[in-house]
Amino acid sequence: VVGYVSFSEAAHAITDYIVGYYSALRPHExxxxxxxxxxxxxxxxNSNSVASFC
Known part of the structure; x- marks a missing residue:
């Protein structure tokens, strides 16, 4: 079992996961x-191309 040495280390690892994979790369239905x-x-x-026609 791998644990974290400190709360700060855990928070950093979890933030890296959320920002680096879950929110950025993982497909969302x-x-x-x-x-x-x-x-x-x-x-x-798409919004930039539409805005240029106005």
Missing amino acids: YNGGLPPNESENRYWK
Whole structure:
């Protein structure tokens, strides 16, 4: 069993997991199976192209 030496070490490891994998790379059903970063990139790409027509 691997544990953490301190609360700070645990908080850092958990934050790295959330930011580095869960929120950035893991596909989410809500986004049509896309990772959040890809979904956001597509959103801004589409919104910029629409905004340029106004």
